[in-house]
Amino acid sequence: MKTNLERIRNDIQYISKFNTTSGDGTTRFSYTEEDKKVREYLIKEMKKIGLNIIVDPIGNIRGKMEGKDSSLPSVMAGSHIDTVEHGGNFDGVAGVISALEALRVMKENNYKPEHSLEIIIFVEEEGPNFNFPLGGSRIITGAYSVDDLKKQINANGVSMYEAAEKFGLNPEKMNDFLIDKGDIKAMIELHIEQSVVLDELNIPVGVVQAAAGRKWIEIEILGDSNHAGATPMKFRRDAMVGASKIISKVDEITTEKAFESTVATVGKINCYPNVPNVIPEKVVFVLEIRDTDKNGIEIVKNQVEKNIEVICDKLNLKYKIKELSKTEPIIFSDKVLNILKESAEEQNIKYKRMNSGALHDACLMANVTDVGMIFVPSIKGRSHCPEEFTNYEDIKIGADVLLGALKKLSSI
Numbered sequence: 158m159k160t161n162l163e164r165i166r167n168d169i170q171y172i173s174k175f176n177t178t179s180g181d182g183t184t185r186f187s188y189t190e191e192d193k194k195v196r197e198y199l200i201k202e203m204k205k206i207g208l209n210i211i212v213d214p215i216g217n218i219r220g221k222m223e224g225k226d227s228s229l230p231s232v233m234a235g236s237h238i239d240t241v242e243h244g245g246n247f248d249g250v251a252g253v254i255s256a257l258e259a260l261r262v263m264k265e266n267n268y269k270p271e272h273s274l275e276i277i278i279f280v281e282e283e284g285p286n287f288n289f290p291l292g293g294s295r296i297i298t299g300a301y302s303v304d305d306l307k308k309q310i311n312a313n314g315v316s317m318y319e320a321a322e323k324f325g326l327n328p329e330k331m332n333d334f335l336i337d338k339g340d341i342k343a344m345i346e347l348h349i350e351q352s353v354v355l356d357e358l359n360i361p362v363g364v365v366q367a368a369a370g371r372k373w374i375e376i377e378i379l380g381d382s383n384h385a386g387a388t389p390m391k392f393r394r395d396a397m398v399g400a401s402k403i404i405s406k407v408d409e410i411t412t413e414k415a416f417e418s419t420v421a422t423v424g425k426i427n428c429y430p431n432v433p434n435v436i437p438e439k440v441v442f443v444l445e446i447r448d449t450d451k452n453g454i455e456i457v458k459n460q461v462e463k464n465i466e467v468i469c470d471k472l473n474l475k476y477k478i479k480e481l482s483k484t485e486p487i488i489f490s491d492k493v494l495n496i497l498k499e500s501a502e503e504q505n506i507k508y509k510r511m512n513s514g515a516l517h518d519a520c521l522m523a524n525v526t527d528v529g530m531i532f533v534p535s536i537k538g539r540s541h542c543p544e545e546f547t548n549y550e551d552i553k554i555g556a557d558v559l560l561g562a563l564k565k566l567s568s569i
Contacts, residue, residue: 169549177191216281232342236249237283240283272567280292416448418453420447424445
């Protein structure tokens with residue numbers, strides 16, 4: 158059994174039409190009209206192959222192909238359909254369509270699994286609307302409560318809870334739809350890599366063994382505002398000078414003190430009063446550190462904090478450090494990893510064992526079941542941008558690996 162390239166291409170291209178920023182990437186937030194249209198299309202396609210559909214009270218979609226023994230836990234595959242603002246057409250969608258196509262092929266070939274098979278489409282994975290990434294998988298696995306939805310507010314002052322209600326859902330009943338340990342036998346998510354490794358090495362499939370943990374640290378540097386023209390350099394307490402020295406050392410600290418798998422980024426910075434002719438009195442920036450080894454995260458954190466102390470002492474500045482959030486590294490299931498490798502090897506598909514620097518819904522699902530991930534190449538590593546592209550042929554190859562793995566998992 159093999160997946161159908163043209164169907165995969167047609168599905169993804171059709172879904173790409175539902176977009177609020179046509180011509181400037183793809184923007185499709187959860188609970189919007191565009192989201193509704195994609196949902197309607199996918200539910201229609203799932204019903205064509207006889208799947209039983211459930212839309213839970215926050216909008217996660219589950220389509221089930223009944224197995225020979227309905228008492229056995231299901232095997233699940235899927236991803237998400239929402240995007241960041243001005244994103245691309247493949248992030249999330251490639252995984253949903255690959256899962257759909259795998260079950261289509263099984264239906265066409267009259268394949269009847271022992272375990273039921275499910276497609277899952279998670280709501281609000283990207284999180285740009287409500288600042289709540291992985292929202293659907295956090296809630297469905299019990300990592301966050303329904304009340305947490307009321308705290309996630311978008312730019313219009315609407316909570317995710319309220320948006321779900323306006324979308325025709327009933328979030329208060331979500332506790333009746335949670336996934337507990339033992340409910341699902343295994344889950345696989347196919348996703349574009351969002352990095353350069355597979356594209357650079359010309360390898361069509363990545364078998365993901367771990368996902369990086371992440372820590373966000375807010376650093377506030379405090380000095381004195383004063384006239385930029387009248388204040389001699391030696392009498393200044395310039396918060397921007399201190400912040401720039403600290404930030405410029407992050408790359409060196411990460412490269413020389415931590416591990417090859419450790420990455421650190423300062424991607425957000427605010428300056429006060431942010432006026433050209435006033436010495437900055439305060440600079441606030443966020444340091445993000447990621448690694449599949451939590452020791453790498455701690456090494457960078459500790460070294461950066463030591464450097465902050467030295468620089469601020471030298472420049473007569475004060476500072477505040479606050480941890481904003483953290484997630485632990487996720488090690489995926491050896492059982493699922495080996496099945497993915499077997500599926501690729503049996504089809505003579507070249508693959509690479511690798512880690513994920515990004516978080517995915519699969520990472521939350523790892524709290525309740527055995528999880529694996531398949532990566533397919535991102536051309537030039539581009540993602541979360543209008544230039545995001547993955548060759549459809551590579552998606553088909555990844556979908557073939559997924560199909561083989563789902564057959565194995567549903568028959569064991």
